[in-house]
Amino acid sequence: MEERYFTIGMAGHIDHGKTSLTKALTNVDTDRLKEEKERGISIELGYAPLQLEDDVFVSIVDVPGHERFIRQMIAGVAGIDLVVLVVAADEGIMPQTEEHLEILQFLGVERCIVAISKMDRVDEVMLELVTDDIKERLSGTVFHEAPYIVLDSLSGTGINELKQLILTELKSTDFRDAYGSFRLPIDQVFTVQGQGTVVRGTVYEGVVRKAAQLMVLPAGIPVKARQIQVHHEEREQARAGQRTAINLGGIERTAVKRGDVLVDSEHFLVTDTIDVALQVIGRKFAPLKQRTAVRLHIGTSEVMGKVVFFDRNELERTQDEVLCQIRLDEKIVVRRGDRFILRRPSPMETIGGGWVIQPNGGKYRFGQETIAMLRHQQQGTPEDLVADALSKSLLLDQQQLMQQTSLDDGILNETLAEGLASGVWLEIPRQGYSLTKTFIKIKNELLARLRQFHEDFPMRKGMGKAELIQSAGAAYPKPLLEFSLNLMMEQHELQRSGQFVAVALFEPHLPKKWRARMEQIVGSLEKDGFQAEKWEAYFAGSPLPKPEIAELTAYLLESGQAYQLREDTLIHRKAFDQALNLLRTNTGSSFDLKQAKEILNLSRKYMIPFLDLLDELNFTRRSEDQRYWMEEEL
Numbered sequence: 001m002e003e004r005y006f007t008i009g010m011a012g013h014i015d016h017g018k019t020s021l022t023k024a025l026t027n028v029d030t031d032r033l034k035e036e037k038e039r040g041i042s043i044e045l046g047y048a049p050l051q052l053e054d055d056v057f058v059s060i061v062d063v064p065g066h067e068r069f070i071r072q073m074i075a076g077v078a079g080i081d082l083v084v085l086v087v088a089a090d091e092g093i094m095p096q097t098e099e100h101l102e103i104l105q106f107l108g109v110e111r112c113i114v115a116i117s118k119m120d121r122v123d124e125v126m127l128e129l130v131t132d133d134i135k136e137r138l139s140g141t142v143f144h145e146a147p148y149i150v151l152d153s154l155s156g157t158g159i160n161e162l163k164q165l166i167l168t169e170l171k172s173t174d175f176r177d178a179y180g181s182f183r184l185p186i187d188q189v190f191t192v193q194g195q196g197t198v199v200r201g202t203v204y205e206g207v208v209r210k211a212a213q214l215m216v217l218p219a220g221i222p223v224k225a226r227q228i229q230v231h232h233e234e235r236e237q238a239r240a241g242q243r244t245a246i247n248l249g250g251i252e253r254t255a256v257k258r259g260d261v262l263v264d265s266e267h268f269l270v271t272d273t274i275d276v277a278l279q280v281i282g283r284k285f286a287p288l289k290q291r292t293a294v295r296l297h298i299g300t301s302e303v304m305g306k307v308v309f310f311d312r313n314e315l316e317r318t319q320d321e322v323l324c325q326i327r328l329d330e331k332i333v334v335r336r337g338d339r340f341i342l343r344r345p346s347p348m349e350t351i352g353g354g355w356v357i358q359p360n361g362g363k364y365r366f367g368q369e370t371i372a373m374l375r376h377q378q379q380g381t382p383e384d385l386v387a388d389a390l391s392k393s394l395l396l397d398q399q400q401l402m403q404q405t406s407l408d409d410g411i412l413n414e415t416l417a418e419g420l421a422s423g424v425w426l427e428i429p430r431q432g433y434s435l436t437k438t439f440i441k442i443k444n445e446l447l448a449r450l451r452q453f454h455e456d457f458p459m460r461k462g463m464g465k466a467e468l469i470q471s472a473g474a475a476y477p478k479p480l481l482e483f484s485l486n487l488m489m490e491q492h493e494l495q496r497s498g499q500f501v502a503v504a505l506f507e508p509h510l511p512k513k514w515r516a517r518m519e520q521i522v523g524s525l526e527k528d529g530f531q532a533e534k535w536e537a538y539f540a541g542s543p544l545p546k547p548e549i550a551e552l553t554a555y556l557l558e559s560g561q562a563y564q565l566r567e568d569t570l571i572h573r574k575a576f577d578q579a580l581n582l583l584r585t586n587t588g589s590s591f592d593l594k595q596a597k598e599i600l601n602l603s604r605k606y607m608i609p610f611l612d613l614l615d616e617l618n619f620t621r622r623s624e625d626q627r628y629w630m631e632e633e634l
Contacts (some may be wrong), residue, residue, distance in 0.1 A: 003055045003056075003057060004055055004056050004057070004170075004241070005057050005058075005059075005239060005240065005241030005242045006056070006057070006058050006059070006081045006082065006170050006173065006241050007058070007059045007060075007061060007080045007081055007202050007241055007242075007243065008058055008059075008060055008061070008080055008081060008082040008083065008084060008166065008170075009060075009061045009080040009082075009083045009084070009104075009109075010022055010060060010061065010062045010083075010084050010086055011083050011084070011085055011086065011097075011100040011101075011104060012085055012086035012087060012088075012096070012097050012100060013087075013088070013091070013094035013095070013096040013097045013100075014096060015088070016086045016087060016088040016091065016094075016097075016117060016118075017086055017088060017117035017118055017153055018062050018086045019062050020117075020153035020154065021084070021086055021115060021117060021151070021153045021162075022048050022060050022062045023048075023153070024153040024154075024156060024159045025048070025050055025060065025159060025162065025163065026048035026049060026050050026060060028048035028049070047059055047060065047061055047062070047231070047243050048060045048062070048231075049230075049231035049243075050163075050166075052163060052166065052167045052170070053167065056167060056170060056171075057242070058166070058170070059202065059231070059241075059242065059243035061080060061202075061243075080109060080202075081109075081111065081170065081173050081241070082109075082111040082112070082113065082166065082169055082170060082173065083104050083109050083111070083112050083113070084112075084113045084115050084162075084166070085097070085100070085101070085112055085113070085114050085115065085143070085146070086115050086117050087114065087115070087116055087117065087130070087134055088116075088117050088118045088121075089116050089117065089118050089119050089121060089122045089126065089127055089130050089150070090118055090121040090122050090126075092130045092133050092134065093133060093134055093137050098137070099350055101137075101138075101141060101143070102281055102282075102350055102353075103341055103350060103353065104143075105141060105142055105143075105353075106279065106339065106340075106341055106352065106353020106354065107339045107341065107353065108339045108355070110142055111146075111169050111173060112138075112142075112143040112146040113146060113147055113148075113149065113162070113165055113166065113169060114134055114138070114143075114146050114147070114148045114149070115149055115151060115162060116130060116131065116134070116148065116149070116150045116151070117151060117152070117153060118152065119150045119151060119152050119157065119158070120152045120154075120155065120157075127150065131148060131150075134148075135148075140282075147165055147169070149161055149162050149165055181205065181206050181263060181264060181265040181268070181441060182203070182205065182206030182207060182208045182212075182214070182262075182263060182264040182265075183203070183204045183205050183206060183261060183262070183263050183268065184199075184201040184202070184203050184204065184208065184244070184246070184261065184262040184263075185201050185202075185204060185259070185260075185261050185299035185300040185301070185333075186199045186200070186201045186256065186257070186258055186259065186260045186261065186262060186300060187200060187201050187202075187258055187300040188200035188201070188258065189253065189256050189257060189258060190253070191253045192247070195226075195227070195247050196226075196247065196248070196249065196253075197247070197248045197251055197252065197253045197256060198245055198246065198247050198248070199245070199246055199248060199256060199260075199262060200243070200244070200245045200246075201243075201244070201262070201300065202241070202242070202243050202244075203238055203239060203240050203241065203242050203243075203244055204240065204299075205240050206239070206240060206264065206475060207237055207238070207239045207240070207474050207475040208225055208228065208237060208238050208239075208244070208246065208262075208264065209225070209228075209236060209237040210225055210226075210227065210228050210235075210236050210237065211224065211225060211226075211452070212224070212225045212264060213264070213448070214248075214262055214263065214264050215262070215263055215264070216248075216251060216255075216256050216260050216261075216262055217260065217261045217262075217263055217268060217270055217333045218260070218261075218270040218330075218331035218332060218333055219255065219256075219260070220270075221250070221251050221255060221256070222250060223248040223249060223250045223251045223262075224248065224249040224250055225246050225247070225248065225249075226247045226248065226249045227246070227247035228244060228245075228246055228247075229244065229245045229246075229247075230242050230243065230244050230245075231243060232245075237474065239474060239475075246262065248262075258300055258302075259299070259300050259301035259302060259303070259332075261299065261301075261333040263333070265441050268333050268335070269333070269334065269335070269359045269360055270331050270332070270333055271328075271331065271332065271333075271334060271359050271360050271361075272305075272327065272328040272329075272330065272331050272332070273325065273326075273327050273328065273360070273361040273362070274325065274326050274328070274332075274334060274356050274358065274359055274360075274361050275323070275324075275325050275356070275357045275358035275361040275374055275377065276323075276324060276325070276326060276340065276354050276355065276356055276357060277321050277322070277323055277354045277355055277357055277378055278321065278322045278323075278324055278342065278352050278353070278354040279321055279322075279352050279353060279354050280315065280317060280318060280322070280351060280352035281317075281350055281351065281352055282317075283317070284317050285317065285344075285349065285351060286344075287314045287315060287316045288307060288314060288315040288316075288344070288351055289313065289314045289315075290307075290308070290309055290312075290313045290314060291306045291307065291308060292306065292307055292344075293305070293306060293345055294306065294307050294326065294342050294343065294344065294345070294351065295342070295343045295344070295345045296326055296328065296332075296340055296341075296342060297340060297341040297342075297343065298332060298334060298338055298339070298340040298341075298356075299333075299334075299338065301332045301333075303328050303329060303330045303332055304328070304329045304330075304345065305326050305327050305328035305329055306326070306327050307324060307325070307326055307342070308324060308325040308326070308327060309322070309324050309366075310323070310324065310325070310364060310365075310366050310367065310370040310371055310374070311323075311366075311367075311368065311370075311371050315351075321354070323357070323371055323374040323375060323378065325361050325364070326342070327361075334356050334359045335356070335359060336356055336357065336358065336359055336384075336388065337355055337356065337388070338355065338356045338359075339353065339354070339355050339356075340353055340354060340355070340356065341353040342354075357374060357377050357378045358374075358377050382405070382407055382411055382412070382414075382415040383415055383418070383419060383424070385404075385405040385407060386401060386405055386407075386412070386415055386416070386419065386425070386433075387419075387424065387425075387435065389401055389404040389405055390425060390433060390434060390435045390438070391435065391438075394434055394435075394438055394476060394477060394480060395428065395431060395432050395433070395434045395477045395479065395480045396432050396433060396434075397431065397432035397433075398412065398416070398432065398433075400432065401416075401432075401433065416433065419433075423436055424436060426439055426483075428479060428480060428483045429483075431479040431480070431483070434480055434483075438480070439480075439483075439484055439487070442472070442476055442480065442481065442484045443484060443488055443493070445472060445475075446468065446472065446481075446484065446485070446488065446494075447488075447493065447503060449463070449468065449471060449472070450462070450463055450468070450494075450501065450502060450503050451503060454502065454503060454506055457551065458508065458509050458510070458511045459508050459509070459510065459511070459551045459552060459554070459555035460500070460508060460551070460554070460555070461497050461498075461500040461502060461508055461558065462495075462496075462497065462500035462501050462502030462506065463500065463501055463502070464499055464500060464501075465485065465496070465499055465500070465501045466499070468485075468501055469481045469482065469485070485501065492504055508555060508558075508559060510552075510555075511548070514544060514548055517542060517543070517544060518544070518548075518552055521538045521539065521542070521544075521552070522556070522561070522562075522572070524538055525538060525562065525570060525571070525572045526572040526574055526575070528572075528575075529571070529572070529574075529575040529578075530571060530575050530579065530600075530602055530606050530610075532565070532569055532570060532571050532572070532575075533569075534568045534569055535553070535568060535569060535570045536568070553570070556570065557570075560573060561573050563576050563613060564613075565606065565609045565610065565613065566609045569609075576610075576613075579600055579602075579610060580614070580619065582599060582600060583596060583599055583600060584629065586599045587599070587629075589628060589629055590626045590627060590628045590629070591626070591627055592625050592626055592627070593607070593608075593611070593625065596611060596627075611627065614627070615627070618630055
């Protein structure tokens with residue numbers, strides 16, 4: 001059963017019980033800071049793990065409710081799959097609740113559970129009034145069909161019911177798959193003594209593995225994932241939907257900050273000009289004039305910039321979507337479709353939100369021509385739509401592409417043909433289509449894994465093909481991995497020997513660290529010839545670790561430099577070849593044990609295993625007391 005990972009947020013007004021509810025669900029107190037304890041409010045983002053079933057894992061984000069900490073709230077809810085809107089029964093909907101609701105909708109959160117907390121403080125009449133008020137407030141939002149639950153965090157009333165309700169909602173939610181390039185917007189940075197720089201965030205997409213080579217954007221600083229933790233437990237990897245902390249090698253604490261993005265590929269765009277589709281808040285606000293300074297919140301980034309309109313000189317309350325541009329004071333990392341919040345820096349208020357049409361905006365003329373161009377970009381060209389679909393799902397057949405792009409059969413066929421001709425995507429026989437850049441990413445990852453394997457196990461022929469596919473199976477569909485491996489072999493970047501796969505031109509060899517000692521042992525085996533001691537005797541007093549001894553044994557046998565004479569004895573190939581040639585030269589088409597003993601002058605201890613080895617290697621065939629040379633029978 002495939003494990004599924006989700007992130008849910010606790011949102012609502014200050015002191016409505018979000019932190020208490022999180023603790024009741026998870027037994028984790030998310031108020032960590034001393035000032036949070038003293039003041040009784042959440043300042044920084046708090047996180048807690050919740051496992052609902054064997055295969056359903058949840059990270060709960062407890063976001064600050066106070067207006068002054070709204071930026072932390074935005075960073076926390078960016079990327080959540082479900083929100084639990086906490087409303088205190090004795091206060092009802094408050095101004096901060098309203099703003100949280102607006103932000104959640106602008107960020108594309110579609111699923112909500114309303115948790116009416118502190119039920120013990122009101123009677124049934126008041127509870128009914130508060131419930132009706134909340135339903136009225138939500139009636140014009142995407143949350144108008146949200147389920148409700150009444151609970152008390154301190155007594156535990158309603159907590160189990162809430163867990164079941166969360167599970168029900170998440171089971172009907174598309175969970176984030178791990179396909180695609182890894183991306184983690186950073187929301188916390190700190191240092192651990194003796195470990196160095198650690199970053200935290202929610203994995204938006206892809207998979208990150210221990211020892212992976214990553215990059216901190218927008219600065220473009222290469223780093224290495226030295227250690228990965230998911231809710232304080234060390235893991236070999238973290239995937240989309242999981243809350244994770246990564247210990248980074250190769251970067252100082254001062255060189256990374258909240259809002260930076262950790263990625264594993266060069267396919268992410270760094271930009272300071274974005275074309276957007278903006279929806280403003282539903283209540284009245286002071287008009288936003290042309291080129292007014294604004295504060296953009298996207299992912300965990302918070303950047304100042306100027307808003308540029310092409311069809312008006314100021315923006316007032318409207319139900320229409322506004323196509324415009326935001327020119328930023330700093331570089332950010334975004335993709336088409338990323339959601340954002342726009343706020344006025346002074347006085348601090350939310351203006352609206354929307355999504356990124358074009359991450360790499362240009363300079364355009366004022367007028368309807370530019371609006372028409374932006375609207376065309378908003379809708380996307382057929383190639384854009386196919387590329388976007390393949391970026392998210394990595395491998396899709398024609399039927400799936402039609403469903404996800406809404407293109408008709410004729411236009412899709414034409415688009416696919418053009419993309420194949422230009423090399424933008426590849427066709428995987430009987431499976432579908434994938435982006436060429438996805439293949440390049442897979443190729444680089446597989447080569448990196450194999451090079452690391454060769455470094456760790458230099459005496460092996462290579463890595464098992466099944467093992468290699470399994471190691472990348474969490475991030476990529478198996479058919480795409482199979483196709484990529486075959487294509488890499490066709491392009492002579494990989495070589496295959498039976499079930500083993502290796503980097504082209506790789507040859508098994510003794511490890512540099514132990515080469516001298518291993519060569520000494522092999523030399524002693526060669527010198528002893530057919531008087532070889534038990535194999536373990538050659539390592540007596542040697543500092544070679546047991547795993548290296550096992551690797552050397554397998555290497556000598558697989559490369560044909562030695563033969564297994566008995567269970568505990570090896571002989572060097574030189575001794576084997578000498579005995580074989582001597583016996584072949586001095587016998588006819590067949591021979592018996594007595595003849596062999598006279599020719600080779602070996603004791604029965606070595607003679608019987610040697611003759612059995614000849615049979616096993618198909619040099620001879622035994623029939624009663626005679627052995628026949630195989631080539632003599634041909």
